Amino acid sequence: MTxxxxxxxxxxxxxxxxxxxVFPLVSNAFAIDIGIRVxxxxxxxxxxxxxxxxxxxxxLGHAAFFGLGAYTSxxxxxxxEISPWVGMLAGGVVAMLASLPxxxxxxxxxxxxxxxxxIATAQVLMLLFLxxxxxxxxxxxxTIPNLGDAPLxxxxxxxxxxxxxxLALLTIGLLITCAIERSWIxxxxxxxxxxxxxxxxxxxxxxxxxxYIYLISAFLTALAGTFYVQYIYFIDPNVAxxxxxSVEAALVSIVGGIGTLWGPVLGTVLLEPTSALLQSWLGGGxxxxxxxxxxxxxxxxxxxxPAGLIGVLTDITARVVKAGxxxxxxxxxxx
Amino acid sequence: xxxxxxxxxxxxxxxxxRAVQELSFSVNEGETVALIGPNGAxxxxxxxxxxxxxxxxxxxxxxxxxxxxxxxxxxxxxxxxARTFQVARPFGKMTVLxxxxxxxxxxxxxxxxxxxxxxxxxxxxxxxxKQHAPARDLTTIDQRRLExxxxxxxxxxxxxxxxxxxxxxxxxxxxxxxxxxxxxRRGLTIVIVEHVMRAILTVANHIVVLDHGQKIAExxxxxxxxNADVIRAYLGTGYAHAETAGDSRC
Amino acid sequence: MxxxxxxxxxxxxxxxxxxxxxxxxxSLIFGVVKIVNFAQGEFVMxxxxxSFVLATSFGIDPLFSLxxxxxxxxxxxxxxxxxxxRRVLALxxxxxxxxxxxxxxxxxxLALLFFTANYRTVQTPYSDTAxxxxxxxxxxxxxxxxxxxxxxxxxLWFFLHATxxxxxxxAAAQNRDVAMLMGINPDRVFCVAVGxxxxxxxxxxxxxxxxxxAYPMVGQVxxxxxxxxxxxxxxxxISGALIASLMMGVAESLGIQFVGADSGLIVVFVMLLLxxxxxxxxxxxxxxx
Numbered sequence: 001m002t003x004x005x006x007x008x009x010x011x012x013x014x015x016x017x018x019x020x021x022v023f024p025l026v027s028n029a030f031a032i033d034i035g036i037r038v039x040x041x042x043x044x045x046x047x048x049x050x051x052x053x054x055x056x057x058x059x060l061g062h063a064a065f066f067g068l069g070a071y072t073s074x075x076x077x078x079x080x081e082i083s084p085w086v087g088m089l090a091g092g093v094v095a096m097l098a099s100l101p102x103x104x105x106x107x108x109x110x111x112x113x114x115x116x117x118x119i120a121t122a123q124v125l126m127l128l129f130l131x132x133x134x135x136x137x138x139x140x141x142x143t144i145p146n147l148g149d150a151p152l153x154x155x156x157x158x159x160x161x162x163x164x165x166x167l168a169l170l171t172i173g174l175l176i177t178c179a180i181e182r183s184w185i186x187x188x189x190x191x192x193x194x195x196x197x198x199x200x201x202x203x204x205x206x207x208x209x210x211x212y213i214y215l216i217s218a219f220l221t222a223l224a225g226t227f228y229v230q231y232i233y234f235i236d237p238n239v240a241x242x243x244x245x246s247v248e249a250a251l252v253s254i255v256g257g258i259g260t261l262w263g264p265v266l267g268t269v270l271l272e273p274t275s276a277l278l279q280s281w282l283g284g285g286x287x288x289x290x291x292x293x294x295x296x297x298x299x300x301x302x303x304x305x306p307a308g309l310i311g312v313l314t315d316i317t318a319r320v321v322k323a324g325x326x327x328x329x330x331x332x333x334x335x
Numbered sequence: 336x337x338x339x340x341x342x343x344x345x346x347x348x349x350x351x352x353r354a355v356q357e358l359s360f361s362v363n364e365g366e367t368v369a370l371i372g373p374n375g376a377x378x379x380x381x382x383x384x385x386x387x388x389x390x391x392x393x394x395x396x397x398x399x400x401x402x403x404x405x406x407x408x409x410x411x412x413x414x415x416x417a418r419t420f421q422v423a424r425p426f427g428k429m430t431v432l433x434x435x436x437x438x439x440x441x442x443x444x445x446x447x448x449x450x451x452x453x454x455x456x457x458x459x460x461x462x463x464x465k466q467h468a469p470a471r472d473l474t475t476i477d478q479r480r481l482e483x484x485x486x487x488x489x490x491x492x493x494x495x496x497x498x499x500x501x502x503x504x505x506x507x508x509x510x511x512x513x514x515x516x517x518x519x520r521r522g523l524t525i526v527i528v529e530h531v532m533r534a535i536l537t538v539a540n541h542i543v544v545l546d547h548g549q550k551i552a553e554x555x556x557x558x559x560x561x562n563a564d565v566i567r568a569y570l571g572t573g574y575a576h577a578e579t580a581g582d583s584r585c
Numbered sequence: 586m587x588x589x590x591x592x593x594x595x596x597x598x599x600x601x602x603x604x605x606x607x608x609x610x611x612s613l614i615f616g617v618v619k620i621v622n623f624a625q626g627e628f629v630m631x632x633x634x635x636s637f638v639l640a641t642s643f644g645i646d647p648l649f650s651l652x653x654x655x656x657x658x659x660x661x662x663x664x665x666x667x668x669x670x671r672r673v674l675a676l677x678x679x680x681x682x683x684x685x686x687x688x689x690x691x692x693x694x695l696a697l698l699f700f701t702a703n704y705r706t707v708q709t710p711y712s713d714t715a716x717x718x719x720x721x722x723x724x725x726x727x728x729x730x731x732x733x734x735x736x737x738x739x740x741l742w743f744f745l746h747a748t749x750x751x752x753x754x755x756a757a758a759q760n761r762d763v764a765m766l767m768g769i770n771p772d773r774v775f776c777v778a779v780g781x782x783x784x785x786x787x788x789x790x791x792x793x794x795x796x797x798x799a800y801p802m803v804g805q806v807x808x809x810x811x812x813x814x815x816x817x818x819x820x821x822x823i824s825g826a827l828i829a830s831l832m833m834g835v836a837e838s839l840g841i842q843f844v845g846a847d848s849g850l851i852v853v854f855v856m857l858l859l860x861x862x863x864x865x866x867x868x869x870x871x872x873x874x
Contacts, residue, residue, distance in 0.1 A: 058682055105858060108865045109816070111678045112621035115686075116812045117857065123809075124854045127847070184444045191426050191437045197388065198424035200408035202417070202489050203441035207407075247690070254683060259428070288697030288801075295691035302680045302687065303672055 024163045032159045036231065038272045039166035040224055041248055045256070045264025046173035047220035048249035050180065053259035055213050056193030058111070061118030062221050062249045064102070064125050065095040067240030069222025070229045071129065071136060077153070078142065079135060084154040088226040095222035099214040107210050110196075119246070126241035141236025144229065154230045162231050169227065170265070173220055177261055180216075189213055193259070221249070244291070251294055255301050257310025266309045271297070337399075339364045339493050339524040340385070340416075345394035347384055354380045356548040358394070362493070362541075367515070367525040369535045371559075372545035373569055378528040379421055381545070382495050386418050387411045398493060413441065417491035421498050421528075423478035427471030431462055431481055434470050438488030449488075456484040460514065476507065483514070494518065496527040500534050512537050536560070544568065588720050593842040594835050599727040601834020602734035606789035608811035608818070608826040609738060610782035616758040616821035617778035620670060620681050624689035625811060626804025628658055628783045630696060632790020633799035640707040640794070647707055647794035648729065651787075658787030662780035670779065671772060689804070696801040704798035712795060730792035737788055738827055741781070745823075754778055758821065809850070810837075813857045819867030829868065 024032050044066070051057045072094045073087025082090075106117040130139050149157040156162060180186045191199035192206045200206055229235045248271075256267025275290045282289055305311050340362040347355045355377045362368045370378050383389045385396050387408040396403040401414050417438075426434050435453035436446070443449055457466050460480040465473065470481060479499055486494060500511050508531055515538045519525055529535050535542065535556070542559045544552040546568040552559060559565055607629055614622045632654045636647040645653075669688070673680040714725040745751035757764040757774045765771055789807070790799075797803075811826075814833050818825030833856060840852040860867065 052679075056678065058679060060686070105861045108861045112623070112682045113812070113816060113820075115682055116621075116809075116816075117861070120809065120813075120850075120854050120857060123850060127850055182446075184440045184446065184449070187429075187433060187437045187440055190429060190433075194426040194428055195424050197408070198420065198426065199437070200388075201386065201412060201420070202438040202485055203409050203412040204437065205407070205409045250683070254679070258679060288694035291690050292694040292698065295687040295694065298683060298687040299669070299691070302684050303669070306676060306680050 020167055024160050029159060032163055034273050034276045036159065036163050036166050037276065038268050039163070039170045040227060040231075041252060041272055042265045042268035043166065043170040043173045044221060044224045044245065044249045045252035045268055046170065046177055047217050047224070049253040049258065049260075049264050050177060050189075050213050050220075051217040052250055053253050053263065054180070054186065054189040054193055055210060056259075057107075057210055057214070058115050058250070059118040059217075060115045060246050060250060061120070061122035062217070063241045063243060063246040064098065064118070064122040065218040065221040066225040066228070066242075066245050067122070067125055067129070067237070068095045068098055069225030070235055070240045071225075072222070073226040074142070074144065074229055074235050075135060077144065083152055084226055084230050085152070088154075088223055091222040091226050092219040095218040096215045099218035100211070103211055103214045107207060119243075122241050122243070122246060126237045129237040129241065137236070139237065141234060141239070144233045144235075146233065154226075162227075165227060169223060174261065174265075176216065176220070181261060185209070185212070190259070247291075247294070251298060253308075255297060255308055257308035258306075260308075260310045263308055263310050270309065337364050338362070338397075339366070339399060340526065341395075341397040342381075342385065343395045343397070345381065345384055345396065346392045347380060347389055348392060354548050355384060355391075358545070358548070358550055360543045360550060360553060362524055362526055364492075364524050365519070365522050366540045367519050367527065367538050369539035369542045370526060370528045370545065371530070371535060371542060372551075375547075376545040376568075377548040378545055379497055380548075382418060382497055382526075382528065385411075386416060386495065412489055412491075415490075415492035416495065417486035417489045417493070418495040419479070419482045419486050419497055419499060421501075423475065423482045425470035425473070425478050425481050425485075427469065430467050430469055431457065431473070431484075432466040434481055435484045435488045438485040441489045452490075453484075453488050456487040459487065459517075460484045461510075476503065487518075491523070493524045493526070496525065496529075498528055498530065500529055500531045503531075508534055532560075589842065590839070592721050593838045595721050595723060596727070597835030597838030598831055599723070599731045599834070600838070601831035602731035603789050603793060604807065604810045604814060604834055605738060605827045605830035606734050606785045606792075607807050608814040608830045609741065609823055610785040611808075611811050612815050612818070612821060612823045612826040613741075613778055613782045613785075615815065616823065617754050618666070618670065618674070618775045620674070621685065621812075622779075622782070623682070623685040623808070624692060624804075625782070625786055626806070626808025627689050627692035627696075628661070628786035628804070629790040629793070629807050630799065630801065630804040631661070631692065632658060632787035633794050633797075633803060634696065634700060634705075634790075635787070636791040636794040637705050637707055637799050640709075646709055647791050648709075648733075650794075651733070651791045654787040654791045655784040659780040659784040662783030663776045665783070666776045666779035667772070671775070689808075693801050693804065700799075700801065702801060704800045706798045707794050709795050724796060726795040730795065733788070733792055737785060741785070741823070744781075750774075750777060806849075809853055813853050813860075817856060817860050817867055819869040822867070822869050825867060825869040 023035055027035065044062070048059065048062050051059055069088070069091030072091035073084045076082040076087040076090060077084055102121050106114055106121065109117050129136050132138060147153055147155050149155065151161070180189070188199070188204045188209050191204050192209050196206045225240065252267030252271055253264045254267070255271060256265065257263030271294065275293070278289055278293060301308060307314070338361050342361065343359050345355055345358040358381060370381065372378055380389065384391045385403065387403065387406050391404055398414060398416055403411050426437065432450070432453055435456050436449045439449035439452040457463055460483050462477060462480050462484060465477065470478065473481060483499065500508050503511060512534050515525065515527065519538065527538065539556055542554065542556055543550060544559060544565050551564045551568060552562045554562070607625055611622055611625050614620060635654045635657060636650040639645040639650045639653060640647055669684060673684050709726065711725045715722045716725055716728070745755055753764065753769045754774050754777065756767065757769055757771055761771060810833055814829040815826050817833070818827070818829030833853070836856060837849050837852045840848040
């Protein structure tokens, strides 16, 4: 990108941050709820994007880590009265530990078969937690005891605090992605994603890179799991290990722009409000509408703009730049 | 002058096909050795065995005193062996510069150092003008140059080149030969798989000839072109009489 | 004890035949078009719903509805390949994975919209009949399904090995470029491959309808089985997929008998794990490194 565009980029970033910060102050509860979902799923998408976008390890089982995070913090909270703030980090660690054996097995497969193996992993975890009645409440799940306004226990009256926590999570995710993008890790990850064998030929330990990024991705996704449970005050295996979460994590990244910093954010900004509006129009009675719409959008994106919304924006910017150059070239002739 | 690469009794079969059989040869430091043979002789397979992409059924590969068999390709690269692929495999999404930097990062994780080293390699192959172009937009030949630059950026002691000259016109072949010669004069040990005889006869100190996975001849260029077995392997039995016909240039 | 095991094995083999139809389809598409069809299970589901509608509206036995479901799904397969899959063949992993994945999602949720999540069953005169062979009870519907499944597999084998079009498909599977040089039109071959694979899925659906309920998620169960069978039987190896499917049917059945009623998925996963850990290239696998 030319320097002018980067300069302008900085301005846009400030505008965006301002909007994000001010948004809850000027919106009603419904809008704030959508805002929270946008921020949360953008964060999950950013976490997924590290694996699936940069390293091209297309996981469809990220719900495994979401659920592990959610259950870890909930178990610690209800069984041991440990604050979810701590539980959140603990959940992240659990997810990281889980990513090691999961990765060890799944990385033996490439492409679509890797995806299938990750789906199977999330399914198995769901099944296991359906069976764990003793310390994990089995199929019925449990509610989080309502402690009223208890910031230390990650519970708040009103939606503002949840919004800003979600915003903080997303910001952390974006910062991590940015740092990775600009470091040797970023180069190595993209190399692995583009051509694993060729990457190995220039000294990239592909297996290690995949393991590293899986750790980070799992950790972040688990944080989202804890947050979600604290927000909706409920957990059960179907919510925690929901295939929808896995799908949406990938979907927002692809629609927004896979392998880019802002892709997942753009994707979520498009998809989440759409789905929320759809649900309110159709009264939420007809299951299947949301995913039908999502799948149609996904098909359209894949067929017409695989680079996603970011791709569309890049095209437009490129054309604007070219037009600008053409104009400056003509100026001398105009005299 | 030590031995850079010692291949001993290397064998690999794929089902019923014996791709490489009991291959043994060695390469001295600073030498340029050409691996030639008809299509299907096992040349690229040998490269894949040496660089860790396939595991040999038997045999050993020793480079600069290190046993390579059992190591993964990235470890072998770290030991100083770099290779190019027969069909160039650039990281399409990245720019030329980023591609080569990925190679340079092996020796130094700092981006500015890697960028400088990458710049040198890009200059060497003549891609400076296109260094910010996405790799997938390059022509095939430029992609080959990129492949070479990326391999060089890993600062190898031994370079394995797989048919870098395939499909080049005579002027391009001369350019490529020039590059290989320059690398040799810098002291790099080179093993080159090639079909373009003119190039081989110019750059190679030593030639190893494969056919059906086996080494059928070995020697300096003059010896090899006159060798009856080599002629027979390439051209068939009818041409073996060339030896008795005197000096022959294939 | 021996009879219990034998009974479980027989039951497993019978359902394994259905798994085989599904996994052969996946293997065929993967071998020829080099793409993994995530939606294969949904086409089984479509086959089931076709048979369901024909049975409830016209009283047609699911077995006979094969005559409708197979051609219908063949056509859908051709359309799928020609209008969708063809467009992503040159694009790489992500579009290929997510295209069929999106199709799967779409079909599943459309079924949810049109048919709701309710289980739909069909009662045939033989739905509850079982024949006894040496102390083992064999459900007639399942036996018929197995026999038809094996017949179709044999027909496929014959098609691939004895007809020109079949040989062209195998050629394209082995080396697309050379096949093109030989005058084989890859698009035509791909359309037939996908068509045949989907027709097999449709057949599986119709055969299932006599003893299994139809519901939107039904495809997911079978497709997971199919994928593991394809991995276990070595990617692209059709007879491998068949054998692996039968094995998985037996394993699942033994699991249900001796471990627990809902151990099906656990069995699948364990088999996948074992394959990955011990022999990632599958039972018949060649050389990956």
